[in-house]
Amino acid sequence: MSYFQNIWTRRSLILIFAINDLKIRYRNSVLGFFWTVLEPLLMFSVLYVVFTQLFKNDIPDYGLYLLLGLVMWGMFSRATSMGTGSIIGKGGIVTKIYFPRAILPISACITAFLMMAFEFTVFFAFIIGLQFVPPITILFLPVLLVLEFVLVLAIALPLSVINVYYRDVQYIWGVVVHAGFFITPIFYLADIWPENIRQILFLNPMAQLINMAHNVALYNTLPTIEDMTYTIVVIFILLTIGYVVFRKYEGDLAQEL
Numbered sequence: 001m002s003y004f005q006n007i008w009t010r011r012s013l014i015l016i017f018a019i020n021d022l023k024i025r026y027r028n029s030v031l032g033f034f035w036t037v038l039e040p041l042l043m044f045s046v047l048y049v050v051f052t053q054l055f056k057n058d059i060p061d062y063g064l065y066l067l068l069g070l071v072m073w074g075m076f077s078r079a080t081s082m083g084t085g086s087i088i089g090k091g092g093i094v095t096k097i098y099f100p101r102a103i104l105p106i107s108a109c110i111t112a113f114l115m116m117a118f119e120f121t122v123f124f125a126f127i128i129g130l131q132f133v134p135p136i137t138i139l140f141l142p143v144l145l146v147l148e149f150v151l152v153l154a155i156a157l158p159l160s161v162i163n164v165y166y167r168d169v170q171y172i173w174g175v176v177v178h179a180g181f182f183i184t185p186i187f188y189l190a191d192i193w194p195e196n197i198r199q200i201l202f203l204n205p206m207a208q209l210i211n212m213a214h215n216v217a218l219y220n221t222l223p224t225i226e227d228m229t230y231t232i233v234v235i236f237i238l239l240t241i242g243y244v245v246f247r248k249y250e251g252d253l254a255q256e257l
Contacts, residue, residue, distance in 0.1 A: 003247070007100045017090075017107035021082070022114055040070045040119050047187050059189055061218050067126055068217055069186035071119045072145075072210050076152055077177050079112035083156025084163050084170050087253060094253055101250050105156040113149055135220030144213050147235060151205055154239035161249040180204070185211055205234045 007014075044067050052062060059065050086104040087094060094101065127134060163169040184207045190198050201207050208231045215221035223231075 003100065003102075007102055007106070010099060010103060013099065014103050014107045014110065017103065018110035018114065021108065021111040025111075040067070040074055041122060044070055057188070061130075061132060063130065064123070064126060064132060064218055065214055066187050067123050068213055069184075069210050071116060071123055072148060072213055073181060073184065073186050073206075074119065075112050075116040075145075075148060076206055077181075078115060079109045079149075079152035080155045080159065080173065081170070081177065082108040082112055083152065084159040084173055086156070087160045087164055088167075101161075101253055102157065102246060105160040105246075106153065108160075109149060109153045109156055112152065116145070134217060137216040137220050137222050140216045140222060141213060144209050144216070147231065148206075148209050150239060151209070151235045154235060154242045157239075157242035158245035161246050161253065164253055165249065180206070183207075185214075205231050205238075 044063075047066055047070075048063060083105040086108040087101060090104055094104075126132075159169055159173060183201055184204065185201075190201065190207070190211060193201060202211070208227055212223040212227060212231075215223065
């Protein structure tokens with residue numbers, strides 16, 4: 001049986017881990033799952049006031065623009081951070097029971113994806129509340145969300161095993177995520193950057209995905225073939241590298257934990 005078949009036969013275990021992680025995240029919390037939508041709303045409220053009252057901008061439908069960016073970045077941040085700590089967090093199981101270790105970062109990414117799905121209910125509630133009529137191109141948005149899932153998995157796989165050997169990785173990645181928030185067009189248009197800097201920023205596939213999501217969901221603009229091709233190629237290169245790194249270090253995880 002191949003490694004991928006081994007993982008597929010344990011898909012129910014992946015789902016169990018993902019749902020349990022979601023439950024544990026909000027256990028003993030008064031608001032429970034409501035925090036899933038409250039967290040991006042609080043950030044949205046602060047940034048919306050800042051960038052509509054203190055720093056004027058002329059971004060059309062700015063509230064929806066900002067909320068969509070926050071929801072997608074929240075998925076990226078949570079999935080990669082949870083994925084990084086997924087093996088260490090279940091060290092007791094890893095040392096006692098054999099199963100493909102890739103199940104752990106996969107389930108962490110699924111947990112983050114489920115949380116994003118809850119957050120999208122808020123986004124669509126805003127669409128209704130603001131009486132915004134989404135363009136037909138919004139039907140392309142799920143494709144971008146699937147690509148984002150593959151991207152976070154490509155990052156979570158290698159980070160999850162490297163973090164077992166070098167515990168500083170989780171802290172370094174936290175800094176990278178915080179920095180990435182400000183250099184990704186989440187609450188501003190990429191046009192504010194000079195052309196040469198903008199080209200560098202869009203080497204980041206997450207910046208590409210959020211920019212394309214804004215365009216398809218709000219501005220009736222489909223991604224160009226060049227942008228989609230670049231994003232897909234980069235994501236699958238990262239996934240290949242991540243898989244190779246994961247497989248290389250997977251065998252000695254139980255001894256290191």
